[in-house]
Amino acid sequence: MSYIPLELSDLALAAILLIANGAVSIWYQLGLERTLAISAVRMVVQLSLVALALKLIFSLDSPLWTVLFGLFMTAAAAYEVVSRQERRVAGPIGILLGTGAPFFAGLVATMFAAIAVIGPDPWYAPRYVLPIFGMMLGNALSGTTLVLDFMTNAAVRERPAIEARLALGAGRFEAFDIVLRRALTTGLMPILTAMATTGVVSLPGMMTGQILAGIDPVSAAKYQVMIMFLISGATGVAVLAAGLGSVLLLTDERHRLRIDRLVQR
Amino acid sequence: MLRVEHLKVGSLPALSFSVSDGECLAVEGPPGSGKTRILRAIADLDPIDAQLFLDGVERREMSAADWRKAVRYAAAEPGWWSDTPRDSFPNISSLEARVFRLLAAVGLDEDVLERPISMLSTGERQRIALVRALADEPKVLLLDEPTGALDVGSAALVEELLRFQLLAGRSILIASHDPAMIGRLSHARLQLAPTERPARSTRMPPP
Known part of the structure; x- marks a missing residue:
């Protein structure tokens, strides 16, 4: 080969x-x-x-340039989040949540992979860190966008139900619990489906690439398995952060639903 | 006693009034004059700049949840978050006996709680929502068109139930399109003008 x-x-x-x-x-x-x-x-x-x-x-091979490139990828992700959302929380805080959730999740998963799992030398080796961070960011981003979209639309659509619960003395997280559960399910579904069908319906892009590059398929599959685990972890973290963050941004400290904070695209 | 000071809603002048225990204040005005906004503001559901006191305690001295447990807003269009009414009742297991009594008082059978909400009539939903609002015995009721979707018989039952609530020492703020019911139930009226004219408050002797 x-x-x-x-x-x-x-x-x-x-x-x-x-x-x-x-x-x-x-x-x-x-x-x-x-x-x-x-x-x-x-x-x-x-x-x-x-x-x-x-x-x-x-x-x-410098940590500084690796970090800078990672931040550049995050900025591109931020642009995607903002342009893809139908409704979003007005102001920089809305963009911060949409970008911060996938960035944080991608960072945690990439650090974990680089330090604990793969262990390249040096651990920040851009050849490993940047592609993995990109995959984490991209997948966490899709999950985050789904959750944010669901939460903002549900806040508008389910307003009577949410406000009825608040009026009956529920706190903001209690009033949002059904909406939040559905949003998290929506955000996690793509990665669950991907894990269940990967290899059967299609070979993942990274594995295909490694095989084309002459790597033994078993080694390529091992890498792919690790990547899928990392993606599911990163997506989980991003989806949860986006969901909880949305509840906080869509309500205020007196537990009122704040639809007025949303702007339509 | 509920005391409202300098409540600013829309273009209305700042409103100050109080409603004693066992007293009913009718909020009157044409559609869009701010009746719903006033009730929502008193329930602390909209950000407003006002001092609201319940028995001398300002709303910000207690948690939002505690305030709304005591000062209960019931919307004209009730909200539901489950397939059957039972699951849209907080703490129904501990309040069941009381809920059944209230349902009977508004002319509903207790098995209405198990029927799909989508199969209930607007009037049934409205009465169940009123029962839900009363179930944990709040001190102040903010009722937005509580009989708007009801036939004459059901409306009379609801009116009777509200009269009992007043006798039990609860305060009621009610927005309604039924002048006859307002006339029988309310002790005072808050009339909102359709335009920029200042709101008038007239006080009548209790019936």
């Missing part, structure tokens, strides 16, 4: 397949040709830049 590097000509060949996509759009007048072209170019540019940046950071 050996690794076969791709030449630029190989990529050009693969790009021909985009034409099939474009042809469908033109044939059925979907008007997606422009979007297709922009998306494809964006992907190429983004991946090239990231590859160059990672190459540089791997060669520097």
Whole structure:
């Protein structure tokens, strides 16, 4: 088994397949040709830049640059959270919750993996830390977005029920308990489904990548198992933080429901 | 006794009034004049700048939960968080006997608690919600259109139940579209003007 590097000509060949996509759009007048072209170019540019940046950071092998790149990834995640949400809590505190929950969860899971599980030398080796942090952040981010969306929509939709409970003397967490449980379930469902179907329906991207790079499938599977455990832990932490944080932001210290704090996108 | 000082709601002038034990204050005014907002504010459900006293204790001297256990708001559209009414009653196991008595007083059978909420009529839901509001014996009742969805017979039962609550020393603030019931039940009226005109408060001798 050996690794076969791709030449630029190989990529050009693969790009021909985009034409099939474009042809469908033109044939059925979907008007997606422009979007297709922009998306494809964006992907190429983004991946090239990231590859160059990672190459540089791997060669520097400095904790400072590793942290800075991690923060850059978090900032991109923050942008995603804000733009994806239909309703969100107004002001910086809403963005802080949407970003802070996946960041904190990703940080904890990555540190755990780097120090306790994999143990690279040095422990902050960017080659290990950054890809893992990215996977943690991305998955925790999806969970967080689901939870925040559910909580804000439920606060509006279930307002009579929540306020009825408050009026009967319930505290804010008691008044939100059913909503919170459903939100946490919603946030955890994707990773549970992914764990149950992984390998059967599709090979995970990371494992595929390792196999293509010439790694023994059993070793690749071991890595994938560890990653799935890390993701489920990180998602759990992020989902819980997002859920509890939402209750606190959607209510105030006198246990009132504060719909007025929400802004529509 | 409930005492309200400098309650600012919407464009209304600051309101100050008190409701003694066993007294009923009717809040009157056209739709949108602020009746619901006043009741919600007194239940501390909306952020407001006002001094609210229950038997001399200001609301911020007690927890929000304790305040709302004593000063109970019942919305015109009751909220539910379960399939059957029973699970939307806090602490029903310890209050069951009282809940059954109250249900009977408003003309409902106790097995109504086990029926799906979606199958109950608006009037049944409203009466069950009133029973829920009264079950743990709050000191002050803030009732928003308690008979709005009821037929004449049920409304008479509810009115009778409220009269008993007054006799038991509870205070009631009521917003209602039924002038006849207001006339029979209330000792004082808070009339909200439709425009920017100041609110008038008229006090009548108790009936």
